[in-house]
Amino acid sequence: MSSVLNTRFFILTIIFSTVYLLLNVYFANWSLFNHTFLGNFPFEYKIKLSFALTNGLVTTMSVLNFYSLIIISVLTGLNIALLLRVFKNLAFQKAQMAFGMGSIFGLAGSGCASCGLPVLGLLGLSSSVVNLPFKGLEISVLSILMLVFSFIYLYKSSLKSCLVRN
Amino acid sequence: MEKESSPSFISVPTSIIIGSLIVAAAILISSGVVDLKGGGLRGAARGGNVAGVTASTAPTVNPGGEENTGPVTVSVDDDPVLGDKNAPVTLIEFSDYECPFCKRHFTQTHPEIVKNYIDSGKVKLVFRDLPLSFHDPMATTEAIAANCAREQGGDAAYYVMHDMIFEKTTSNGNGLTKDNLYQFAADQGLNAGNFKTCLDSEKYKDEIAKDLTDAQAANANATPSFIIGKSDPSGTFQGSLLVGAQPYSAFQTIIDQMLQ
Numbered sequence: 001m002s003s004v005l006n007t008r009f010f011i012l013t014i015i016f017s018t019v020y021l022l023l024n025v026y027f028a029n030w031s032l033f034n035h036t037f038l039g040n041f042p043f044e045y046k047i048k049l050s051f052a053l054t055n056g057l058v059t060t061m062s063v064l065n066f067y068s069l070i071i072i073s074v075l076t077g078l079n080i081a082l083l084l085r086v087f088k089n090l091a092f093q094k095a096q097m098a099f100g101m102g103s104i105f106g107l108a109g110s111g112c113a114s115c116g117l118p119v120l121g122l123l124g125l126s127s128s129v130v131n132l133p134f135k136g137l138e139i140s141v142l143s144i145l146m147l148v149f150s151f152i153y154l155y156k157s158s159l160k161s162c163l164v165r166n
Numbered sequence: 167m168e169k170e171s172s173p174s175f176i177s178v179p180t181s182i183i184i185g186s187l188i189v190a191a192a193i194l195i196s197s198g199v200v201d202l203k204g205g206g207l208r209g210a211a212r213g214g215n216v217a218g219v220t221a222s223t224a225p226t227v228n229p230g231g232e233e234n235t236g237p238v239t240v241s242v243d244d245d246p247v248l249g250d251k252n253a254p255v256t257l258i259e260f261s262d263y264e265c266p267f268c269k270r271h272f273t274q275t276h277p278e279i280v281k282n283y284i285d286s287g288k289v290k291l292v293f294r295d296l297p298l299s300f301h302d303p304m305a306t307t308e309a310i311a312a313n314c315a316r317e318q319g320g321d322a323a324y325y326v327m328h329d330m331i332f333e334k335t336t337s338n339g340n341g342l343t344k345d346n347l348y349q350f351a352a353d354q355g356l357n358a359g360n361f362k363t364c365l366d367s368e369k370y371k372d373e374i375a376k377d378l379t380d381a382q383a384a385n386a387n388a389t390p391s392f393i394i395g396k397s398d399p400s401g402t403f404q405g406s407l408l409v410g411a412q413p414y415s416a417f418q419t420i421i422d423q424m425l426q
Contacts, residue, residue, distance in 0.1 A: 031385060031407045035237040045423050052416035059274070060267065060410035 009081050017077030024069060025054050068140035075147035082155060240384050240393050241402045243376070246316055246324040248291040249284035255424045256397045256405070257417075258292045260381040262389040263308035264301035266337040267411040271390050273332070278414045283421055290397070293328060295377040296389050301339040307365070308335070309374045311347040314364035318356045326354050394420050 026033050032053075036046055058066060240258060257279070261268045283289035293312075297305030308331050316324035330350045335341030344365070351361040364370075384393060388409050394417070395405025406420055 029407070029409050031237055032409075035406060041423065045419065048419045049416065052413060052419050056410060056412040056416055059270065059413050 009085060012081035012084065013074070013077040015077070016080040017073045020073045020076045021057070021069070022054070024073075025057060028056075028060065029053055065140065068144065072140065072143050072147065075144065075151060079147055079151050082151065237404070238384050238393055238407045239402060239404045240380065240395075242292045243294065243380065243401070245292050245294050245377070246312075246321040246328075248280070248293070248321065248325050250287040250290055252397075253284075253287055253290040254397055255283070255289045255421055256292060256395060256403055257289050257421070258294055258393040258405070260294050260296040260377070260384075260386040260389065260391045260393075262295075262297050262301055262305050263312075263331050263335060264305040264337050264339050264341055265298065265389045268390045269332050269335065269337055271411040272329075275411070275414045275417065279417055282418075288425060289421060293324075294381065295374045296381045296386060296391065297374065297378070298389060304339055304342060306368075306371065306374055307344060308342065308347065310368055310370045311350070311361075311365055313370035313373060314361050315351060315354065315356060317364060317369075318360060319354070323354065323356065327351070330354070392417075394424065396424055 032049075036049055057069070061069070242256060242258060259271075261271075279289065279291070284291055295306075295309040297309050312324050312327045312331065315327035319326075327350060330353070331342065331347075334346065334350075347365060348358065348362060352358050381391065384391075385407060386393070386409070390411060392408040392412075393405040394408060395403040397403060408416060408420065
């Protein structure tokens with residue numbers, strides 16, 4: 001077990017989870033980010049705005065949505081880190097597909113459903129999501145289930161592949 | 167030894183690439199960079215103009231060489247103003263009275279903006295309607311009610327009604343009833359008969375539809391959305407699009423930069 005879940009694995013998990021979380025911040029205000037970072041603004045302004053918008057993760061969504069986003073981010077980080085660990089043995093197509101779809105659903109379903117989800121809103125689907133019984137939280141739960149499935153599958157497969165090598 | 171199924175180096179990258187392409191395509195189409203009807207890419211310099219609102223994604227530079235204050239060009243239209251009409255910075259809020267996060271902005275962030283920027287004459291707020299279809303009919307009815315109040319008492323009456331609606335609504339499309347709105351008008355001292363006639367006839371429905379069109383053209387796809395920029399005497403200005411019930415610090419950072 002320790003051969004897979006080592007320090008390097010957890011550091012990678014933290015990095016990828018953070019990147020995924022920041023992607024959510026970016027997608028919510030991509031126009032402002034592009035303009036600010038490509039524009040001729042003071043560095044201090046760019047940093048201050050980035051921090052302010054990252055803090056906005058807490059205020060722009062409900063508590064349930066926020067926690068589901070955190071869970072999805074951590075699971076995505078875990079999956080990517082594990083995927084990199086076992087990349088040489090890519091015989092885990094089911095897990096890969098579940099991971100890919102889970103991450104995408106998680107990204108698409110994050111935000112305030114009743115105010116129009118940023119990514120789904122771009123696709124014109126946010127009003128459809130609001131008609132769901134739990135106002136789009138279903139997408140986050142589906143995403144979490146897929147990511148958990150892919151992680152378990154990948155983890156079991158990675159243990160098996162280690163045994164074969166030994 | 168168990169035979170491994172044939173390794174696939176395609177499925178993970180494929181699913182990531184497909185997902186990324188879908189999201190990227192959605193952003194490009196919605197921002198107007200890709201015009202599906204006209205075909206092909208729309209150059210940033212071309213800057214399609216819809217209902218008085220232009221949107222482009224790249225930072226733009228005006229003929230004088232000075233960098234503009236934001237990537238979205240939008241008009242204040244003839245919508246109600248809170249604060250000094252000659253304030254150097256304009257904050258347009260596209261909002262839905264039945265959106266819980268618009269209410270959150272009203273209760274948590276709006277008072278600080280009013281206290282630190284609007285009351286001091288640095289910023290003027292222009293409230294424009296973006297009632298989301300799944301919050302209708304009440305979201306649009308409330309927007310009409312605020313406009314009916316304005317008809318009788320100007321911008322001041324509009325913002326009194328605006329405050330009353332946000333304070334009392336429980337959001338999500340069924341936060342208030344029409345009777346509540348009649349009562350708010352009476353509490354405010356408006357002519358009850360005229361207000362009722364205005365509200366029942368949906369007199370300002372077209373005005374609200376115009377706000378909706380302008381919001382969509384400005385890529386304000388979610389509520390609340392804000393466009394912050396340096397004021398222009400023409401009423402049309404270039405600003406930055408800020409989406410969501412962002413914390414006060416986000417507004418403070420952008421406004422302070424614009425005031426420099």
